[in-house]
C-alpha cells in the first residue's frame with residue numbers, strides 16, 4: 001500500500017504574545033492518501049492557516065511529527081525541506097502572490113524551470129493549464145492586467161504546474177465574489193482530480209467543502 005501524502009502525528013503549535021501563551025494546535029492527527037481531496041473547515045482563528053503552514057513546511061516551531069510522502073520533515077534541515085516542497089507540494093493562497101513583472105504564462109513556467117523541466121515542455125504545460133482554466137487569451141497579460149478571478153486562476157495553474165502529489169490551498173477563492181469563487185474552485189477541483197493530486201483546502205464554505213472527498217473540522221486545537 002502506498003504512503004499517505006501527509007501524515008501528521010500529534011502536531012502542536014503554541015504562540016506566546018505579551019506573556020500569554022495560546023495553544024492553537026493541541027495534537028492533530030491527520031493522514032491524507034494519494035488523490036484524496038480534504039476540506040479543512042473551522043471558524044476564523046481556529047488555526048487553519050497555522051496547520052497549512054506546518055504541512056507546507058513553511059515555518060518551524062511545531063511539535064509532533066510531519067511526514068510528506070513518507071519522508072519525515074520536522075527534523076530535516078532547510079535544504080531538505082525546500083526539496084520536499086519543490087518535489088511534492090503546490091500552494092494556492094488567498095491572495096495570489098503572483099510575480100508582478102512576469103506575465104501569466106511565465107508565472108506558470110518559472111516553477112517548472114526551477115524543478116528542471118525543459119523550457120519548451122514548461123511552456124506547453126503552462127499553455128495547456130491556462131487554457132483549461134479559460135485563460136487561453138490572457139497568456140501574455142501581467143497580473144495587474146487581469147481581474148481578481150483571472151489572477152486566482154493563474155495562481156491555480158502555477159500550483160498545479162509541477163503535478164504535485166499534494167496541493168495546499170488556504171481560502172483559495174476567499175477574496176472573490178461568490179459566483180466567481182464557485183467557478184474557480186470547481187475548475188481547481190476538476191484539474192486536481194484530473195491529474196490525481198491530493199489536496200488539503202482550508203475554507204469557511206460548507207457548501208464547497210461538501211463537494212470534496214472528506215471534511216475535517218478544526219475546533220479548539222483538535223481535528224474532528
Ligand SMILES: Nc1ncnc2c1ncn2[C@@H]1O[C@H](COP(=O)(O)OP(=O)(O)OP(=O)(O)O)[C@@H](O)[C@H]1O
Pocket residue numbers: 015016017024042043044045046047048049050051
Ligand atoms: N505568528 C503568530 N504569533 C502569535 N499568534 C499567532 C501567530 N500566527 C497565528 N497566531 C494566532 O493563532 C490563531 C490561529 O490563527 P490562524 O491564522 O491559523 O487561524 P485561521 O483558522 O486560519 O483563521 P482565518 O480563517 O481567520 O484565516 C489566531 O488566534 C492567531 O492570532
